[in-house]
Amino acid sequence: AQSVAQPEDQVNVAEGNPLTVKCTYSVSGNPYLFWYVQYPNRGLQFLLKYITGDNLVKGSYGFEAEFNKSQTSFHLKKPSALVSDSALYFCAVRAPIPMDSNYQLIWGAGTKLIIKP
Amino acid sequence: DVKVTQSSRYLVKRTGEKVFLECVQDMDHENMFWYRQDPGLGLRLIYFSYDVKMKEKGDIPEGYSVSREKKERFSLILESASTNQTSMYLCASSLWVGVSNQPQHFGDGTRLSIL
Numbered sequence: 001a002q003s004v005a006q007p008e009d010q011v012n013v014a015e016g017n018p019l020t021v022k023c024t025y026s027v028s029g030n031p032y033l034f035w036y037v038q039y040p041n042r043g044l045q046f047l048l049k050y051i052t053g054d055n056l057v058k059g060s061y062g063f064e065a066e067f068n069k070s071q072t073s074f075h076l077k078k079p080s081a082l083v084s085d086s087a088l089y090f091c092a093v094r095a096p097i098p099m100d101s102n103y104q105l106i107w108g109a110g111t112k113l114i115i116k117p
Numbered sequence: 118d119v120k121v122t123q124s125s126r127y128l129v130k131r132t133g134e135k136v137f138l139e140c141v142q143d144m145d146h147e148n149m150f151w152y153r154q155d156p157g158l159g160l161r162l163i164y165f166s167y168d169v170k171m172k173e174k175g176d177i178p179e180g181y182s183v184s185r186e187k188k189e190r191f192s193l194i195l196e197s198a199s200t201n202q203t204s205m206y207l208c209a210s211s212l213w214v215g216v217s218n219q220p221q222h223f224g225d226g227t228r229l230s231i232l
Contacts, residue, residue, distance in 0.1 A: 009157075034220060043121070043207055043223030044160075090159065104175065105221065109159040 002027045004093050006108035013081045013115050021076040021111045023091030031093045033074040034105070035065055038088040047089075050074060061085070081115045088112050120144070123208050123224035131232055136195040138227050140208030147213040149191035150221065151175075151183060154205040166191055167213070198231045205229075 003026045013019045025031060032051055036044040048059025055067045065076045076089060091108040124139035142149065150165040152175075162175030164183040172183050180202060184192045191210075195202055205228050209221040 036223075041126075041225070043225045044209075044221075046220035046222070049220060104162055104165070107160040109157060 002093070002095060002106050004091055004106050004108040006089075006091055006111045008111050009109075010112045010114065013113070015083055015115050015117050016080050019078050019081045019085070019113065019115070021089050021091075021113060023074045023076065023108055025072050025074065025091075025093045025106075027093050027095050027106070029095060031095060033065070033067060034092040034094075035059065035063070035074075035076050036090045036092065037061075038090065038110075040087075044090060047076070083115045083117055086113055086115045121208055121210055121222050121224040123206075123227050125227050126225065127228050127230075129230045129232060130195075130198050132198060132200060134195075134198045136198050136229070136231075138193040138195075138206055138208075138229070140191045140193070140224055141189050142191075142208075142210040142222070143189065144210060144222065145188065146210035146222075147188070148211045148221075149185065150209040150211075151181075151191065151193045152207045152209065153177070154207055154226070160207065163193065200231050203229060203231045 005024045034049045035047040037047050038044045047063050048057050050057045050067045058064045063078050067074050088110050090110050092105040094105050121142045130136050148167050151163045152160040154160050161177050163181050166172045166185045169188050182194045205226050207226045208224045211221045212219040
């Protein structure tokens, strides 16, 4: 079965330190990978995506993510965390070949990122 | 700029009521989605639509129905609300289904409480 795992419910980082939010997946073929962020009482906002090409993808707000095919991972990173980065982060995957015309995203459970001043 | 608008931010209803959640997008997107979000469970897809009057079941369609009479509007209906449908409901839209690398754009959500 296809799945996405975000192994950490919560990540705590001091402001100014680098941050990593982990995501691993199990999907047939070469997947399309996404990261979204949700600020309190808001909907989700698209951060970045990997489709093909360079394994390091740059996105909004200084975030980047590294696609690692051998480890089936797509970890979200930022070199220097800000307090304003505190939010809920979701990883999502879509298989490139539809099954039964279902183009659904498969979502991780989310990781709460807390940046402490 | 992309805009997905959900009609209510907060809604309180009673058990057994028929509840309508409305979503409008202004981007001329073909695809629209309804999710519910519960702590620790992430997002679960209820229904999605890839065209006017077209709909497909997601992972948890039981107790829900949808309506898409116009391209920009996608309604979620709780036929007979129950307390286990208390949740945050998120609407999203994206470009047509054949382009599977397009991101989804979300509304701010409706926090629904069923008493």
